[in-house]
Amino acid sequence: MKNILIIGAGRSASACITYCLTKAEKYGWFITVADADPKLAERKVKNHPHGRAAWLDVMKPNDRKDLIGRHDIVISLLPAHLHLMVAQDCIKLKKHLVTASYVSREMYRLGDEARDASLIFMGEMGLDPGIDHMSAMKLLNDIRSKGGKIKSFKSYAGGLIAPESDDNPWHYKFTWNPRNVVLAGQGTAQFLENGKYKYTPYSRLFRDFHTVDIPGMGKYEAYPNRDSLLYRDVYGLNNIPTLLRGTLRHDGFCKAWHALVKIGLTNGNYPIHDADKITYHEWMNAYLPEGPGSVKERMAKFLSEEIDSPVMEKLEWLGLFRKKKINLPSATPALILEKLLLDKWTLKPDDKDMIIMQHEIEYEGKAGKMHRVVSSMVMKGNDSDDTAMSRLVGLPLGIFVRLIIDGKITTTGVNIPVMPEVYLPVLEELEEYGVVFKEFETEL
Amino acid sequence: MKNILIIGAGRSASACITYCLTKAEKYGWFITVADADPKLAERKVKNHPHGRAAWLDVMKPNDRKDLIGRHDIVISLLPAHLHLMVAQDCIKLKKHLVTASYVSREMYRLGDEARDASLIFMGEMGLDPGIDHMSAMKLLNDIRSKGGKIKSFKSYAGGLIAPESDDNPWHYKFTWNPRNVVLAGQGTAQFLENGKYKYTPYSRLFRDFHTVDIPGMGKYEAYPNRDSLLYRDVYGLNNIPTLLRGTLRHDGFCKAWHALVKIGLTNGNYPIHDADKITYHEWMNAYLPEGPGSVKERMAKFLSEEIDSPVMEKLEWLGLFRKKKINLPSATPALILEKLLLDKWTLKPDDKDMIIMQHEIEYEGKAGKMHRVVSSMVMKGNDSDDTAMSRLVGLPLGIFVRLIIDGKITTTGVNIPVMPEVYLPVLEELEEYGVVFKEFETEL
Numbered sequence: 098m099k100n101i102l103i104i105g106a107g108r109s110a111s112a113c114i115t116y117c118l119t120k121a122e123k124y125g126w127f128i129t130v131a132d133a134d135p136k137l138a139e140r141k142v143k144n145h146p147h148g149r150a151a152w153l154d155v156m157k158p159n160d161r162k163d164l165i166g167r168h169d170i171v172i173s174l175l176p177a178h179l180h181l182m183v184a185q186d187c188i189k190l191k192k193h194l195v196t197a198s199y200v201s202r203e204m205y206r207l208g209d210e211a212r213d214a215s216l217i218f219m220g221e222m223g224l225d226p227g228i229d230h231m232s233a234m235k236l237l238n239d240i241r242s243k244g245g246k247i248k249s250f251k252s253y254a255g256g257l258i259a260p261e262s263d264d265n266p267w268h269y270k271f272t273w274n275p276r277n278v279v280l281a282g283q284g285t286a287q288f289l290e291n292g293k294y295k296y297t298p299y300s301r302l303f304r305d306f307h308t309v310d311i312p313g314m315g316k317y318e319a320y321p322n323r324d325s326l327l328y329r330d331v332y333g334l335n336n337i338p339t340l341l342r343g344t345l346r347h348d349g350f351c352k353a354w355h356a357l358v359k360i361g362l363t364n365g366n367y368p369i370h371d372a373d374k375i376t377y378h379e380w381m382n383a384y385l386p387e388g389p390g391s392v393k394e395r396m397a398k399f400l401s402e403e404i405d406s407p408v409m410e411k412l413e414w415l416g417l418f419r420k421k422k423i424n425l426p427s428a429t430p431a432l433i434l435e436k437l438l439l440d441k442w443t444l445k446p447d448d449k450d451m452i453i454m455q456h457e458i459e460y461e462g463k464a465g466k467m468h469r470v471v472s473s474m475v476m477k478g479n480d481s482d483d484t485a486m487s488r489l490v491g492l493p494l495g496i497f498v499r500l501i502i503d504g505k506i507t508t509t510g511v512n513i514p515v516m517p518e519v520y521l522p523v524l525e526e527l528e529e530y531g532v533v534f535k536e537f538e539t540e541l
Numbered sequence: 542m543k544n545i546l547i548i549g550a551g552r553s554a555s556a557c558i559t560y561c562l563t564k565a566e567k568y569g570w571f572i573t574v575a576d577a578d579p580k581l582a583e584r585k586v587k588n589h590p591h592g593r594a595a596w597l598d599v600m601k602p603n604d605r606k607d608l609i610g611r612h613d614i615v616i617s618l619l620p621a622h623l624h625l626m627v628a629q630d631c632i633k634l635k636k637h638l639v640t641a642s643y644v645s646r647e648m649y650r651l652g653d654e655a656r657d658a659s660l661i662f663m664g665e666m667g668l669d670p671g672i673d674h675m676s677a678m679k680l681l682n683d684i685r686s687k688g689g690k691i692k693s694f695k696s697y698a699g700g701l702i703a704p705e706s707d708d709n710p711w712h713y714k715f716t717w718n719p720r721n722v723v724l725a726g727q728g729t730a731q732f733l734e735n736g737k738y739k740y741t742p743y744s745r746l747f748r749d750f751h752t753v754d755i756p757g758m759g760k761y762e763a764y765p766n767r768d769s770l771l772y773r774d775v776y777g778l779n780n781i782p783t784l785l786r787g788t789l790r791h792d793g794f795c796k797a798w799h800a801l802v803k804i805g806l807t808n809g810n811y812p813i814h815d816a817d818k819i820t821y822h823e824w825m826n827a828y829l830p831e832g833p834g835s836v837k838e839r840m841a842k843f844l845s846e847e848i849d850s851p852v853m854e855k856l857e858w859l860g861l862f863r864k865k866k867i868n869l870p871s872a873t874p875a876l877i878l879e880k881l882l883l884d885k886w887t888l889k890p891d892d893k894d895m896i897i898m899q900h901e902i903e904y905e906g907k908a909g910k911m912h913r914v915v916s917s918m919v920m921k922g923n924d925s926d927d928t929a930m931s932r933l934v935g936l937p938l939g940i941f942v943r944l945i946i947d948g949k950i951t952t953t954g955v956n957i958p959v960m961p962e963v964y965l966p967v968l969e970e971l972e973e974y975g976v977v978f979k980e981f982e983t984e985l
Binding site for chain 2: 112137191284285290291293294295296297301305360361364366367369370379381383384386387430437467
C-alpha cells in the first residue's frame with residue numbers, strides 16, 4: 098500500500114505534495130499528482146523520482162476510475178462538491194480517501210459501505226476544519242480526564258496577513274478562496290451563551306463583533322461563525338452553557354466590512370444592470386437616493402460616518418468612488434466586489450500570511466474551582482507560495498496518509514479527526530513543522 | 542362554450558363564483574366549482590340551479606383531466622405552482638385557461654402550443670397582478686395617443702384595513718396570504734430614478750420607505766416592490782427615466798416592520814432551537830446579548846428606541862415580550878411570527894378591508910410642458926367574507942370568461958391583460974361594480 102494519488106494541484110496542495118514526496122523517498126512510496134492542468138501538476142512534482150504528474154478531467158468517470166484504480170490511497174483536494182463522485186469510485190475500487198473539506202450529509206451516507214469494505218474515509222483533515230478539531234479534542238479530553246467539567250468553549254481561527262506584510266488600511270489580504278471571503282457569514286449565526294441560544298442575523302454580524310486577546314499578539318476582532326453548534330455532539334459538549342466558534346480579523350476590519358454588507362455589496366443573488374457600462378462611482382450611487390452632495394458625501398451620511406473616518410478611508414481605498422468602469426458583463430454585487438478585492442487584496446510574491454487559532458475553555462475542576470485555559474497557535478508563511486495556509490491544510494493530510502500506510506489507523510468508515518488514535522500522532526508530528534499550541538491556564 | 546370549471550373554492554374565489562353563477566343564470570352557462578374540500582365548494586355554490594360542487598384532488602391526473610375534459614373554460618384559483626399541470630391538461634384537452642397568478646417562465650413556454658390550438662391562456666387577471674396592468678395600460682396608452690412622452694411611472698397598491706375597522710396599533714390586518722406578508726420584500730428591490738438604476742436591500746427596505754398622498758385618503762407609507770422593472774417592456778416603457786412599483790401601508794407600519802426585520806424575525810431559512818419549549822420572551826432574548834436590563838429594555842436599546850415609543854408599543858402589542866410559550870415544534874422565525882400575527886391580525890367577522898391602487902405618471906405633452914396624472918381607486922369590503930380583495934381578484938376573472946364566451950377575445954396564446962381588447966371592456970364592466978379610478982391631472 099504505497100501508491101498515493103493526490104487529485105488537485107492548486108494553491109492549497111503544495112505543502113501536501115511536498116510532504117508526500119519527501120516521505121515517498123524515505124519510505125519507498127510513489128505519488129501521482131493529477132490535475133486538469135498537467136503543467137501545474139508537473140511544476141509541483143518537479144521531476145521528483147518518486148512522483149509523477151497526470152492529466153485528469155475529473156468529470157470523465159472512466160479516466161477517473163482508471164487512475165484511482167492504480168493507487169492505494171486517494172487525497173482529494175477538489176472543490177468540496179466534487180468529492181462525492183471520487184468517494185463513490187473509492188468504495189467500488191476499495192481505496193482509502195482523505196480530504197480537507199467539510200463532510201457532507203451525502204458523504205456520511207457512504208459510512209456503512211466504507212466500513213463494510215474496511216475503508217478509511219477521513220474528511221475535515223486540514224486546518225479549519227482539521228487542526229481545529231484535533232487541537233480542541235486533545236484539550237477537552239485532557240481536561241475531562243482530570244475530572245474537569247467544561248462550562249464554556251470558544252474557538253477562533255483566522256487566515257490573516259502577517260504584520261510585516263500588512264500594507265493596506267483593511268489589514269487583510271486573500272489567503273484562501275476569495276469568493277468564500279465575500280460570502281462569509283451569510284445566513285444567521287447561532288451560538289450558546291450562558292445556557293441560552295443566541296442568533297445573530299447577517300445584517301448585524303459584522304457590526305456586533307467582539308474582541309479576542311491573543312497572548313503575545315494583541316487584540317483581534319471576532320465574529321461568530323454560522324455553525325457554532327455543529328460539533329457540539331461530536332466534541333461531547335451536549336450540556337455546555339457557552340459554545341462559540343468564531344473568525345478572527347485585524348482591528349477595524351469588521352466595522353468596514355459591515356459597511357459593505359449594509360450597502361448591499363456582498364449580495365450574490367441578483368445581477369447589476371449594465372455592469373459592463375457603469376463605473377464603480379455610478380454603482381455606489383445606485384444604492385443611494387438621489388440628492389445634493391457627492392456620492393461619497395451621501396454614502397458617508399447613509400453610513401453615519403464622517404467623510405474621512407477609517408471606514409470611509411477603507412471604502413475609498415478599494416476604489417468604490419472611482420469613475421473607473423467595472424467592466425463585467427451581468428455580474429452580481431458579490432462578484433463585482435470579489436473582482437475589485439482581487440485587485441487589492443492579492444498577496445505580493447514576498448508577502449507572508451499568518452494563521453491564528455485559539456481555543457478558550459472554562460471548566461470546573463475537581464475541587465469546584467473555575468479554571469480558564471487559553472491555547473493558541475500562530476504560524477506565519479514564508480512567502481506567497483509557501484503559505485502558512487498551505488502548510489496547515491496540507492500537512493495533516495500527508496501525516497494522516499503516513500499513519501494509514503503505517504497501519505496505525507483502525508477507525509474505518511466516514512469520519513472526522515476527533516479520535517485520539519488520529520489527533521495524538523498528527524498533532525505530535527505537526528509540532529516538528531512548528532505547529533505548536535501554547536497553553537495558559539489561570540484560576541478564575 | 543358554456544361550461545365553466547372553477548378550480549379552488551377558497552377565500553379569494555367567492556366573488557368570482559358569485560359573478561359566474563349570476564351570469565350563468567342570465568346566459569344559460571353552467572358552473573362547476575371543484576375543491577379538495579367538497580363542503581367548501583358546496584357552501585360557495587349554495588345549491589344554485591346553474592352550479593354544482595365537485596370534489597377534486599388536483600394531484601390525481603386522471604380525475605383532473607376527466608373534470609377539465611367536461612368543461613370549455615377553466616379558471617384556476619389554485620396556488621401558483623399548481624397552475625402548470627392544469628395548463629398542460631388544458632393544452633391536451635383544448636380548453637381555455639384563466640388565472641389571477643403571476644405567469645411563470647414555464648407557463649410562457651406553453652405559449653406556442655396554446656396559440657397553435659387557438660387557446661386563450663390569460664394569467665395575471667386578478668387585482669395585483671391584474672387590475673394594475675389594465676388600469677395602467679389604459680392610462681399610459683391614453684397619454685401616448687395624445688402624443689405625450691412618459692417620463693415617470695409610479696404604481697402603488699395596498700391591501701389594507703378600512704379606517705372604520707382599524708383597531709390595532711399596527712393599523713394592519715391580513716387580507717391575503719399571511720405567509721407572503723411575512724416574507725414580503727425579501728431580496729433586493731430594484732427601480733429606476735431619474736434614469737439611474739437604484740437598489741434597496743431588504744435590510745433597509747422598510748427603513749427607507751417614502752410617503753404617498755392618496756387624494757381624499759391622506760398620506761400612506763410605501764416601499765418599493767422587488768420587481769419594479771418587470772413590466773417595463775410589456776408596458777412599452779423601455780426608455781423611461783423613473784419607474785417604481787410599490788406597496789402601500791398605513792402610517793407607522795414600515796418603521797415597526799423594519800424593527801422585526803432588523804431583529805431577524807422574518808427569516809424563514811433556519812429553525813429556532815426548542816421552539817416547542819421556550820416563550821416569546823425567551824425568543825426575543827435569543828437575539829440580544831446577555832446583560833443588565835429586562836429583555837424589553839435591551840430590545841429598545843438595540844433598536845435605538847425609547848421604551849414606550851410607537852415601535853416598541855407595536856412589538857409589545859404583538860406579545861413578543863410575553864412569557865407565553867410559542868408551542869411550535871421546529872419552526873423558523875418567519876413561521877413563529879406568522880403564527881403570532883395570525884392571532885393578532887385576522888379580520889373579525891364584521892371587519893372591512895380596503896384596497897388602494899394609485900398610478901402616478903409624469904409626461905411631456907405635445908406643447909413641451911410637463912404634466913402629472915394621478916389615478917386612484919379605493920374600494921372597501923363589506924365584511925370579512927365579502928372583501929374588496931375577493932371582489933377585485935374575482936371579478937376580472939369572471940368578466941374575462943364572459944368576454945371569451947361572447948367571442949370578444951381574439952388574442953390566443955399565453956398573455957397578461959395589457960391589450961385594449963381586454964382591458965377596455967374589463968375596466969368598463971368593473972365600473973358597474975364600483976371599481977372606479979379617479980384621475981387628477983395638473984401641469985408641473
